[in-house]
Amino acid sequence: NAGVTQTPKFQVLKTGQSMTLQCAQDMNHNSMYWYRQDPGMGLRLIYYSASEGTTDKGEVPNGYNVSRLNKREFSLRLESAAPSQTSVYFCASSEDGVLDTIYFGEGSWLTVV
Amino acid sequence: QKEVEQDPGPLSVPEGAIVSLNCTYSNSAFQYFMWYRQYSRKGPELLMYTYSSGNKEDGRFTAQVDKSSKYISLFIRDSQPSDSATYLCAMRLAGRRALTFGSGTRLQVQP
Numbered sequence: 390n391a392g393v394t395q396t397p398k399f400q401v402l403k404t405g406q407s408m409t410l411q412c413a414q415d416m417n418h419n420s421m422y423w424y425r426q427d428p429g430m431g432l433r434l435i436y437y438s439a440s441e442g443t444t445d446k447g448e449v450p451n452g453y454n455v456s457r458l459n460k461r462e463f464s465l466r467l468e469s470a471a472p473s474q475t476s477v478y479f480c481a482s483s484e485d486g487v488l489d490t491i492y493f494g495e496g497s498w499l500t501v502v
Numbered sequence: 503q504k505e506v507e508q509d510p511g512p513l514s515v516p517e518g519a520i521v522s523l524n525c526t527y528s529n530s531a532f533q534y535f536m537w538y539r540q541y542s543r544k545g546p547e548l549l550m551y552t553y554s555s556g557n558k559e560d561g562r563f564t565a566q567v568d569k570s571s572k573y574i575s576l577f578i579r580d581s582q583p584s585d586s587a588t589y590l591c592a593m594r595l596a597g598r599r600a601l602t603f604g605s606g607t608r609l610q611v612q613p
Binding site: 393420422424429430431432433434437439447479481483485490491492493494495496 | 510544548551599601604
């Protein structure tokens with residue numbers, strides 16, 4: 390059981406370049422999330438999707454777009470990367486219940502130079 | 503001011519010690535409280551989940567919630583070198599799915 394899978398694991402981008410982080414879960418979860426983790430800031434929510442076809446902004450959505458392609462996949466796109474987007478990105482998923490656990494992927498390390 | 507405050511550490515203890523990790527929060531609407539453990543270069547994994555004031559025990563781990571003081575704690579008994587990781591508290595509002603995290607406390611258990 391793979392759980393939540395993210396690609397790529399590491400990426401270096403130049404300022405202004407675009408890229409997409411891919412995420413897939415095999416647990417048949419309805420909700421999916423993208424978080425970023427920065428030193429001293431903890432994990433901050435970028436976007437989330439409560440179900441296929443719906444997305445909502447989180448705490449730090451500026452500079453990002455997302456697509457909930459189907460129930461399994463939720464991608465995060467940086468249209469014009471900035472050094473401030475250097476971070477570790479985590480995709481996560483959960484069922485709908487109040488007490489349901491949020492499962493995280495292994496993370497994607499992104500550096501923008 | 504952050505909604506959830508957590509001392510970043512690092513916290514260094516000898517093997518076998520009792521460890522106390524803490525978070526405070528400002529939003530009294532938080533109803534569900536979690537502790538995640540994150541090893542270096544890995545994603546967070548859930549350790550404990552509680553939604554009521556009081557204590558919840560699971561093996562060597564005890565989660566404590568005091569909603570009146572807006573304060574949560576995680577206690578680790580008989581700490582082991584394998585407990586060395588960053589511990590993140592997280593909270594959820596009623597009716598919401600997304601979590602609000604503390605910044606994490608780095609724990610080092612010395613053999």
